[in-house]
Amino acid sequence: MPLNLHTFPQAVLHVDGDCFFASCEVASRPELKGKPVITGLERGIVSSLTYEAKARGVRRAMSLREVKKICPDAVFLPSDYETYSLYSLRMFSIVRRFTPDVEEYSIDECFADLSGLQRPLNMSYEQMAEKIKASLDSELGFTFSVGLAPTKVLAKIGSKWKKPSGLTIIPGTDIHLYLNQLGVDKVWGIGPQTTAYLNKYGIRTALQFAEKDLEWIRANLTKPHQEIWQELRGEMVYKIDPGKKNTYQSISKTKTFTPPSNDREYVFSQLSKNVENSCIKLRRYQLAAKKVFFFLKTQDFRYQGYEFKLIRPTDNPIEIIKMIDKYFSSVFTVGSLFRATGLVLMDLSENTSRQADLFNEVVTAEKIAKIFGSVDGIAQRYGKHTLFLGSSFSAMNRAQHEGNRQTPAERKEDLFKGESARKRLAIPYLGGVG
């Protein structure tokens, strides 16, 4: 029996780039077509991979060494986030040609609300979905998987249904036909714990879950799962959030470096660089952090960290670095080798006027804020890290990685006259042409 009597009470689209990072690379280099291509060289692990690599048994997060064993002809590329971001923005803009209600869910995914647009666009929802997919595929040069359904949860099931290059349309009246073939653990938002719990009641498919009655759901599940239940039945709970992502719960930056080091000053400078990067992000979103957690990762993958609170919320790297310096010795053990540093900024609040304090530190802080305003301005004009703190010097003046892991992305090497290592044209580069 259908779960919903209407085809599209709301029309939600989910767009998902097929192996996005790897596809961006293949789209600009025809010689890579049909080859097992993998990105993530600088991290030493698989970050994104083409279907050809998947077919050979390569999986995400596999180490370079493992990949070489099972797929010796794999093409390993350094990540080029600048190019991926350019493609990502284009993906959002193309969907926005059809509707302003686009939620940028992640770099390679977005939701769009198409409800009520049939008449102004003179198209059915199915035609809109088809046209959006066709524009994405042809203008970006690689394929996207698209799902159209009455709710976000169902649209996401749709875009996953057939990959790559799928277009799956799930009208409310057909929901049951899809959910019947889907394990409840495959539903967005249902984790292993909930799956195990639902299994105890004999619920294995998403349909069995969606068919439970309201009373049972209320009695046995928490609110987020009740909402998923509603969404699965074609009743919209999760709205499309068209705002640009401008709130963060926390900001974190982790950076691996090779070779691993036991040089206190160098490891500290790596951490300092992370602090600077996090603060750039804080300032971009006009936030200030109150709590800081920093950690070091040793060569044998153990973490050593320390958490502290600041006197007042700040976006100033100098204040944070000063505090880290105080506690650094308790984390840094002489003799061990470190391979990564990381930083998490928490308790974020809007960066508004600061409260006055007894020692007039606010005035100094305001002066420093002015300085970093200029630092950001200079970065905008001449590239990130044109100016940086002395404490980051060693990290900034050495390549982040040794050996082939430090191979920079092709785009950073092959420049046009007038471009620099720090500033390039914001148009995706397709390489050389003879």
Added chain:
Amino acid sequence: MLEKYKKQILRFYRRNRRMPNYAEVMTLLGFKSKNAVFKLVNKLKEENFLSKDAKGRLIPKNLYGELRVLGQVEAGFPSPAEEELADTMSLDDFLIKNKEATYMLKVSGESMKDAGILPGDMVLVDRSLTPLDGNIVIAEVDNQWTIKYLRKDKQGVYLEPANKKFSNIYPKEELKIAAVVKAVIRKY
């Protein structure tokens, strides 16, 4: 009515060289309550006639009306800003029509020399356009990009270089055209 109020406020301003307070506006315009003044002030604020300072006191804004009106000359010419430049476009707009479908490549060979496309040049291409006979296109041949003229004859489509030293390329199977060249940029 509003115009009359504006005139009276303006007269007050001229005479006293300051804006009236709410009580003064009340007597000036014959209002019965400060609430009425408040409503009028909001309306005038919307019209950009006046404004309020941090304490809510009135301050003058465009008491004498908008000065920079298109086509109207008051005390000399308006600065040649926005209106005159409304019909101009940026170099970006000039070169790029469909932003989302525009890509760049770097020319490496001399096969298009006679078309004025030289090694090192940047070409801007559009992936959304349908390639037409005579267009300069980016095609995929033997897993490489190549830039050539697209030509059509009775036998079908082929690629033609703009350099006598190179020969035409006749596709064995389907010819894959990735994009149409829209501009060539050379920076000195």
